[in-house]
Amino acid sequence: MADLKDLFQSADWKTEKHVPVIEAPDKAAKGQIVKILLSVGKEIPHSNTTEHHIRWIEAYFLAEGEKFPYQIGRFEFGAHGESVQGPNTSTIFTHPEVQVSFKTDKSGTILAGSYCNIHGLWKNAKDIKIE
Numbered sequence: 001m002a003d004l005k006d007l008f009q010s011a012d013w014k015t016e017k018h019v020p021v022i023e024a025p026d027k028a029a030k031g032q033i034v035k036i037l038l039s040v041g042k043e044i045p046h047s048n049t050t051e052h053h054i055r056w057i058e059a060y061f062l063a064e065g066e067k068f069p070y071q072i073g074r075f076e077f078g079a080h081g082e083s084v085q086g087p088n089t090s091t092i093f094t095h096p097e098v099q100v101s102f103k104t105d106k107s108g109t110i111l112a113g114s115y116c117n118i119h120g121l122w123k124n125a126k127d128i129k130i131e
């Protein structure tokens with residue numbers, strides 16, 4: 001039986017276009033708003049067609065000493081060029097990028113996951129120090 005954790009792939013986002021990129025500060029002050037920019041395809045653009053696209057990105061925060069992460073947000077991208085006329089006939093295409101903010105009093109790890117409708121689940125992580 002497959003295990004969900006075994007289905008997530010990872011790689012260096014500079015060489016693999018499916019890995020979610022987490023842009024966030026390395027350090028922040030307690031209670032300070034931390035802005036996170038999540039994207040897919042930063043160095044190598046990911047196609048966004050009806051047939052091949054990023055469906056969603058999720059962000060979590062796992063505080064040091066905690067057992068479970070907190071979900072910061074889930075962001076779905078719903079326009080991939082499809083219309084009633086058929087695939088790739090619309091002029092509307094979403095771009096897999098989103099900014100979200102949160103605050104915390106604990107250091108920890110920002111976790112991100114993304115889903116490509118052809119190439120499956122991808123993950124990345126970034127530590128943040130709270131001072």
